[in-house]
Amino acid sequence: MDRNIKSKLYSDLCRYGGDYKKIPKFQKWFRKYQNSKNHLLKFIYKVLFVLDRNKNFIEMSAESKIGEGLYIGHPFAITINPQAIIGRNCNIHKGVTIGQENRGRKKGAPIIGDEVWIGINSTIVGKIFIGNDVLISANSFVNFDVPDHSIVIGNPGKIIPRENATDSYINNKYKDI
Structure with missing residues (x-):
């Protein structure tokens, strides 16, 4: 087994508190x-x-680009577009859609930064950029760029700037050895 696979499996294992049984099998x-x-x-x-x-109604490609330290809380009914890019130490919860826009100036899929917490039933669509240290609250709709250190609330989404936005939301962060 090469270092890359060990690193990615280990990084995910860290996010689940070191309990290998807690990592969803598909992950x-x-x-x-x-x-x-x-x-x-x-x-x-x-x-x-x-x-x-x-089995978990997950729509996700084996080719998806997802960084180290992925945590999927309650893995059920999640959609991740194969063109989306997700950074390190991100949390994705039940009912989340990370989708593509097929027309207009935002045609494409999202790029999501590091340490992003995506709440239950949130939707992120279009060629947009979600910065680092961003908390997207439950049931939010995001089709616009979100700067680093922000909280997004509601539908339509509203941005609230906040340093350490994901503090105490993203636990057991993976750090390079």
């Missing part, structure tokens, strides 16, 4: 698939990923 297969060099193992990991992903 384990996702990390193993993305980092396997062996074609047969890669195929097996992808099949296992798809089977476990579908």
Whole structure:
């Protein structure tokens, strides 16, 4: 096993408090698939990923770009567009949609920074940038850029600047060794 896969699995393990059993199975297969060099193992990991992903009604590609330290609280009914990019130490909760806009000036998928907490049933769509240290509250709709150190509340979303916006929301942060 190369350092990259060990690092990504370890980073996710840290976010779940060191309890390997708490990491959703599809997330384990996702990390193993993305980092396997062996074609047969890669195929097996992808099949296992798809089977476990579908059990939880997760719409997510095995090719998704997600940084170290991912935490998925209550993994159920989550949609992540394959073109979206998600940074390190992010929390994603039940019912979240990270989607693509198909027309207009925001055509494309979001780029989400590091240490972003995305609350239950929130929707993030379009070619937008979500900065670092951002808290998106439950049931929020975000189709606009969000600067670093902010809280987004509501539908339509309202930005509230706040240093350490995710303090005490993002626990067990993964840090490079």
